[in-house]
Amino acid sequence: MISDYDPNDHHKLxxxxxxxxxxxxxxxxxAASKVPSKSVWKTVPKSDDYQTPELSDELLRYIERxxxxxxxxxxxxxxxxxxxxxxxxxxxxxxxxxxxxxxxHETEVAYLREDEVTEGDRREELLSQAAISVEELxxxxxxxxxxxxxxxxxxxxx
Amino acid sequence: xRQTLAAVIGLEIHAQINSKSKLFSGASTEYGSSPNSCxxxxxxxxxxxxxxLNKYCVKAVVKTALAFGCHVNKVSTFDRKHYFYADMxxxxxxxxxxKPIAVGGEIDYIIYVRGRHKxxxxxxxxxxxxxxxxxxxxxxxxxxxxxxxxxxxxxxIGLMEIVTKPDFTNGEQAAAFVREVQQTLRLINTCxxxxxxxxxxxxxxxxxxxxxxxxxxxxxxxxxxxxxxxQQAIDYEVERQKNLVLNGVKxxxxxxxxxxxxxxxxxxxxxxRLQDYRFMAEPNLPPIVLQEGHSTSPHMLSIEEIRAQLxxxxxxxxxxxxxxxLSAEHVGILMELGLHSTLIEMLSLSSSEPETVSKSMYGFLxxxxxxxxxxxxxxxxxxxxxxxxxxxxxxxxxxxxGQITLLSSRAAFKKCCKKRDKKSFSLLLNAVxxxxxxxxxxxxAIRGLQSxxxxxx
Numbered sequence: 001m002i003s004d005y006d007p008n009d010h011h012k013l014x015x016x017x018x019x020x021x022x023x024x025x026x027x028x029x030x031a032a033s034k035v036p037s038k039s040v041w042k043t044v045p046k047s048d049d050y051q052t053p054e055l056s057d058e059l060l061r062y063i064e065r066x067x068x069x070x071x072x073x074x075x076x077x078x079x080x081x082x083x084x085x086x087x088x089x090x091x092x093x094x095x096x097x098x099x100x101x102x103x104x105h106e107t108e109v110a111y112l113r114e115d116e117v118t119e120g121d122r123r124e125e126l127l128s129q130a131a132i133s134v135e136e137l138x139x140x141x142x143x144x145x146x147x148x149x150x151x152x153x154x155x156x157x158x
Numbered sequence: 159x160r161q162t163l164a165a166v167i168g169l170e171i172h173a174q175i176n177s178k179s180k181l182f183s184g185a186s187t188e189y190g191s192s193p194n195s196c197x198x199x200x201x202x203x204x205x206x207x208x209x210x211l212n213k214y215c216v217k218a219v220v221k222t223a224l225a226f227g228c229h230v231n232k233v234s235t236f237d238r239k240h241y242f243y244a245d246m247x248x249x250x251x252x253x254x255x256x257k258p259i260a261v262g263g264e265i266d267y268i269i270y271v272r273g274r275h276k277x278x279x280x281x282x283x284x285x286x287x288x289x290x291x292x293x294x295x296x297x298x299x300x301x302x303x304x305x306x307x308x309x310x311x312x313x314x315i316g317l318m319e320i321v322t323k324p325d326f327t328n329g330e331q332a333a334a335f336v337r338e339v340q341q342t343l344r345l346i347n348t349c350x351x352x353x354x355x356x357x358x359x360x361x362x363x364x365x366x367x368x369x370x371x372x373x374x375x376x377x378x379x380x381x382x383x384x385x386x387x388x389q390q391a392i393d394y395e396v397e398r399q400k401n402l403v404l405n406g407v408k409x410x411x412x413x414x415x416x417x418x419x420x421x422x423x424x425x426x427x428x429x430x431r432l433q434d435y436r437f438m439a440e441p442n443l444p445p446i447v448l449q450e451g452h453s454t455s456p457h458m459l460s461i462e463e464i465r466a467q468l469x470x471x472x473x474x475x476x477x478x479x480x481x482x483x484l485s486a487e488h489v490g491i492l493m494e495l496g497l498h499s500t501l502i503e504m505l506s507l508s509s510s511e512p513e514t515v516s517k518s519m520y521g522f523l524x525x526x527x528x529x530x531x532x533x534x535x536x537x538x539x540x541x542x543x544x545x546x547x548x549x550x551x552x553x554x555x556x557x558x559x560g561q562i563t564l565l566s567s568r569a570a571f572k573k574c575c576k577k578r579d580k581k582s583f584s585l586l587l588n589a590v591x592x593x594x595x596x597x598x599x600x601x602x603a604i605r606g607l608q609s610x611x612x613x614x615x
Contacts, residue, residue, distance in 0.1 A: 066434055068242060102235070102256070108444035112457045113184075115177045115214035120185030123194045126202050134300075137193045138307035141244030143299060 044089050052081055160404060163366050165396040166373055167332055168286075168324035170361040171339055172317050173349040174293060175218045181292055181316035182209030182252065189355050193309040201314040203247035208442050213459070215316035216259075216446055218348040219290045220464045222318055223260030225346050225471055226285055230461055232448045234259040234290075236440035241433065244308050245295035253291035253319075255437050259446060260288040266473045267338035269330060270490035278486040283325040283335055290446075293317045312356075318349070324363070324373070329392035333385045336360055341496065342472055353383050362392050365409070366399045374399070375409045379416055379423055391416035395423045478502070482516040488524075496539045497523055503547045504554065515558065522554045525564060526571050534575065544575050569604060 060072050063080075071080065127133040132140040180187055183198035200207040223230050237255035263285040270278035295313035297306040320339065326332045340351040340358055350357045360383075365376035379395055382388045394416075399409050414423040453460035470478075475498055479489045482505065492498040504519050505512045531538045553571065556562045562570075 066436070102439040103441055103444075105441075105444035106235070109447045109455070109457050110211045110444045112213035112216060112459070113210045115179050115212050116184060117179045117186040118184030119198045120183070120196045120201070122197065122199075123192075126194065126197055126199075129202075129204075134305075134307055138298070138309060139194070139244070141297070141306045141308050143301075143304055143306050 044092070046085075047089070047092055050085065050088065053084055055080065160400060162368055163400050163403060164369050165327050165392075165399075166324045166365050166367060166376075167326040167328070167392055167396075168363045169320075169322045169326070169332055169335070170363070171320040171322075171336060172293075172359045172361070173222075173320065173339075173343055173351075174357040175215045175316035175318060175348060176350050176357075177212055177214040177218065177316055179212060180314040181212050181215050181290070183314055184210075185314065187315045189352075189357075191311055193307075194311060197310045197313070201247075201310055203249075209252065209440075211443065211446070212316060213456075215290065217459060217464060218316070219259055219288060219318050220448065220459065220461060221346050221468065222320075222343065222348050223263065223288050224461070224465050225342055225468060226263040226265055226288070226320075228260035228263030228285060228288060230260050230448065231257060232450065232461075233257070233445045235445045236290075236443045237437050238440050240436045243294070243297075244306055245297045245310070245313065247295070247310065247313065251292050251294065252440055252443070254289035256439070257445075258287045258289035261286070263288075265335065265338060265342075266476075267335050268476070268486075268490040268493060269334045270487055270494070271330075272487075272491065278490040280486070281331060281334070283331075284323040286321040286323050288321070289319045291317050291319055326392075328396065329389035332360075332362060332392050333389040336388050337385055337494065338472070341493070345469060345472065353385070356383060359383050360388050362388065362395070364392060364395045364399065366396060366403060374403070375411050377409065377412055377414050377423075379414045380426070382416055384418075387416055387418055390418075390421050391423055394421060398423065475499075475502070479516075482512040484516050484520060488517075488520050491524065492520070495528070496537075497527060497542070500542050500547060500550070504551050507548055507551045508555070518558055519554055522557060522564065522567070523550075526568050529568065530572050530575060533572065541575060545571075569601075570607075573604060573607060 055077060060077070064070055064072060071077070124136070127136060127139065130139050134140045174187075175181070177187060179185060180198070180201065183200040185198040185201055186196040188196060198207075200209060220230055234254055235257045236252050238250040239253050239255065240250040242249055264282055265285065267281050267283070268278050269275065269281060293312050293315040295308055295310040297308055300307055322335075326335065336358075340353070343349040343358070344351045352358065359381055362379045362382065363376050364379060365374040367374040377395060377399070379391045382391050395414065402409050413426045415426050416422075417424050447458045449458050449460045451460060451462055453463060472493060476489055476493060479492060479498060479501070480486065484492075489498075492501060501516070501519055501523055504523075505516060508515060508519075527538050527541055531541045534541065553567050557564050557567045
């Protein structure tokens with residue numbers, strides 16, 4: 001599909017995007033923005049009571065299964081622990097009396113499009129993106145979920 | 159001990175919205191299309207695609223919620239429910255979890271099967287909520303080659319998930335309830351209700367306990383796609399759980415499917431422990447916002463304007479029919495078979511008082527329509543679609559006044575129904591009325607009719 005790229009489509013896509021939301025004026029990215037133009041990095045000191053969490057084999061297997069990422073070697077576990085430590089810093093922020101924000105668009109209104117068939121007859125093109133297809137009609141997938149190896153020696157392989 | 163155990167059943171009904179295009183994309187929802195021919199880039203979860211909400215689907219779910227007396231939330235939001243399966247290419251389903259579009263509500267339904275019940279029973283079940291969500295694709299399991307064939311035509315069609323409170327105690331109640339939901343969805347025209355096409359699918363949560371004690375561990379019987387399957391699967395599962403409990407075996411929390419051939423429930427192959435769906439707010443969709451009064455934006459629908467479009471709802475029709483002097487059992491049958499609207503139309507066209515002729519019309523409809531539909535192997539509703547109500551009234555009044563017998567009216571009716579279009583029915587009916595002015599044998603009527611046809615055609 002990359003080969004079909006047409007720079008004019010880019011504008012069309014932007015047009016399509018703007019149909020999605022009714023952007024309020026103050027959100028206009030061209031206006032004086034609160035987003036800094038360069039990345040800003042500040043290290044937060046580790047809080048005194050932070051303890052590196054214990055990650056049991058059972059928990060690791062569980063995270064591997066739900067994330068479908070196999071990472072349980074020494075490096076992988078170290079990375080996960082660092083990530084947990086980094087993320088837990090957010091707990092240090094004082095949020096008393098602040099209403100939770102679920103989504104940046106929660107004060108917007110969903111755009112409603114008319115019920116018309118405008119797309120969809122692209123079987124050949126879509127199946128050409130699939131690793132395996134069957135009879136030029138179907139995508140092919142392994143039967144059911146593929147179970148991860150439940151017996152691997154966690155944390156011992158390099 | 160067996161008698162003291164009681165079943166507790168709750169239902170999740172998935173109703174496909176009868177929109178032309180999908181919930182978030184412009185791909186067609188046409189049933190029976192060639193595999194993967196109704197799939198947009200978004201439905202195939204190609205990177206960079208975004209959902210655009212279908213107005214019709216929002217309207218349909220609000221209409222449905224109002225018909226079932228739900229509280230409609232003026233602001234509702236979308237969430238992602240994650241699971242990994244080939245027929246859900248994005249790896250998550252967009253649904254409503256934290257704040258669904260409608261909560262509460264209740265549905266009246268009648269349980270009456272002729273021959274099985276002496277009296278019609280009026281029941282009520284409460285709704286927990288109704289949420290708007292995407293349907294998944296379909297997998298065909300190719301056991302020979304050990305693979306799944308995936309068709310994404312269904313992926314992304316708008317679904318209304320109607321979740322009930324655990325208000326049922328057996329399969330019969332649940333099936334009667336689903337039928338009521340199906341008829342209402344057809345009446346308000348938000349779902350075809352065609353269970354054989356998967357447009358209406360039911361999951362049943364079943365547990366048993368001793369009344370007064372906490373609920374037992376429940377199982378979920380998934381994808382019941384006929385009223386018969388709803389009833390049989392639930393009754394089987396209740397008995398299975400009772401037997402386990404009586405033998406001191408714990409009921410396991412698992413997902414079951416119903417084997418329609420052997421009429422039993424079986425655990426599904428990938429038996430999951432408690433699934434972690436990792437719900438999160440859908441970042442690509444702002445909330446659905448509705449307005450109470452007049453709509454001031456095409457993107458904010460008015461609840462009142464949608465309410466004003468609702469036809470007379472079934473509970474009111476039941477009251478009306480009871481008011482015409484029909485028994486609860488007759489009303490139950492009329493509502494179940496969908497004959498009520500024809501009867502009401504007949505009453506409105508007839509010059510007689512409804513109270514004096516309602517029973518006679520009921521008998522006329524029941525005897526003719528039920529029998530003929532059976533003979534012609536079509537549904538009662540389809541049969542009635544073949545005739546004009548004013549012709550029915552004419553035929554009925556000929557019977558009522560004693561001009562022709564019920565039997566010859568049926569013969570005439572039958573002959574006429576084989577003619578497909580409504581115009582020729584009127585023509586034929588006239589012929590019958592002329593020929594069988596006095597009570598004569600139906601065979602004579604038909605013979606007469608045939609010779610008449612020869613002369614006019």
